[in-house]
Amino acid sequence: MKISRNSLLVFLPILILGIFLGVQFRTIQEKEASNTFNKIQEKRKQTMQRISSETKLSEQLKSEIKKIEKDNISLYAAYSRLDKNGEFRKLNNQLARSLFLAGMTDVHGKGIIVTIDDASIPLKDRENSNSNDFVIHQQDIVAIINELRKGGAEAISINGERVVSSSAQICAGPTIIINHKKYITPFEIKAIGDPQLLFDTLVNSPKYVELKEFSLPISIKTFEDIQVNRFLLNKGNGEE
C-alpha cells in the first residue's frame, strides 16, 4: 500500500490529540492525589498540635495536683503541731507512712538501674530469623520486675513511671503501656534496695539468660543513690 497524504493527515492529529488527552488526564489526577495528600498532612499537623497541647495541659494539671497536695500536707502538719491530745498527730503520721509505702512519695536510696533495648543485629546475621525473639515484650518487663521484687526491691519505676500494686505492663505494638502512658524502647528500670542482691538476683534469673541468648542489650549498673519518683494518680481500692 502506498503512503497516502490522507492517512498521514488523519494519524498525526489523532496521535497528538491522544498525547494531549493523556497529559491532561494525568495532571488532573495528580492534582487530586496531591490534594488528598495535602489534606492528610494538614490533619496530621492539627492532630499533632492537639497532642502537644494536651501534653502541656497534663503537665500543668500534674503541677497543680502536686501543689494542692503539698498544701494539704502542710495544713495537716500545722494542725498536728497544735494537737494537744496527740490523736490527730498519730493519724497524720500513719497517713505519711501509708503514702510512703504505697508509692505516693518520691524516694531515694541505694539501688540499680537496668536498661534494656531491642536487639540491633542485622537480620541477615541472625541464625533464627524470627524477629519476635529480638524485641522486648510485656512478659519480659513483667518478669524483670518480678525478679527485682524477688531481690527485695523497695521501689521500682519503668521510664519514670512508679510501679505500684495496680501497675500493669501492656503491650501495644512497638510500645508498652505503663500506668496508662505509652513508652517506647529503650526501657530504663530503676529499683531501690540492696544493690548487690538486686544485681545477683537479676543476673541469675532465667529471663536474663534468655535475653542475653538473643543478644538483647541489657545493662545493669549499681548506684549509691538513685531517685524513684512517686505515682501520681490514686484511685480508690475497693471498699474497706
Added chain:
Amino acid sequence: MIQWKKIFSFDSLAIALVCVIISTVVVWQFRSVQVNEDRSQVENLKMTELQDELINQKNNNEKLNNRLEELKKENDSIKNKESANNQLVQDLKRASQLAGLSSVKGQGVQIVLTNKPDLAVGEAEILEVLNELRASGAEALEVNGQRMTATSEVRQAGNYMMVNSQQTSSPFVIKAIGNANDLFRAITMVGGVKENQEYFIGFSISKSEDILISAVKDNGIVLKDQYMKEVKP
C-alpha cells in the same frame, strides 16, 4: 506468500507506534495512581496511631482533672478545722488501701489455677494472670491469701510457690477487685489468657459481687523500707 511490503507499510507502522504510545501512557498512569494510593495508605496508618495517642492523652488528662477537682474539695474541707479531722481519716483510709495495709471488699473475679498431672502451674502463668487483671483495671489483688502489693513477688521454688515470702502451692486462688464484667471479659476473650493457659493447666474463673481481699502487715517483710528514704521537698 507473505506480503512483507504490506506489513511494513507506513500505515501499519503508524498504528503500531500509536499502540505502543497508548499502552505506555496507560501503564504509566496506572502505576502512578497505585503509588499515590500506597502513599496515602501509609499516611493514614500514621494518622490512626496519632489519633490513638491523642485519645489516650485526653483520657489521661480527664483522670488528672478529676483528681484535681477532688483535691480542691479536700483542700476546702481541710482548711476548715472542724472537717479537717474527717478528711484526714478519709485520706488515711485511702492511702492504706493503696499500700495494701487494710483489707478491702467489692465486686470482682476469682480465678483458680490448678496443676495437671503432667504440668504444674508456673511463675509465668500466675504473673500473666495478675498482669492481665491489672491491665483491665483491677484495684486490689490476692494470691492464696497473700495481698499483692507494689513489692510482692511470685517465686517458684521446686514444688512450691513463694508469694510474699510465704510458701504456698496449687490450687492457686487469685482474687481481684474491680469491674467484674471488665475483668471477666479480659481474661476470657478469644485468644486471651484463659484460652492460652487452660490447654496446659486447670483454669476456672467466676464473677462475684463480694470479693474479700486481706491486708498485709507493716512489719517489714512485704513492704520494706530498709534502703528507701523519702525525698524531702
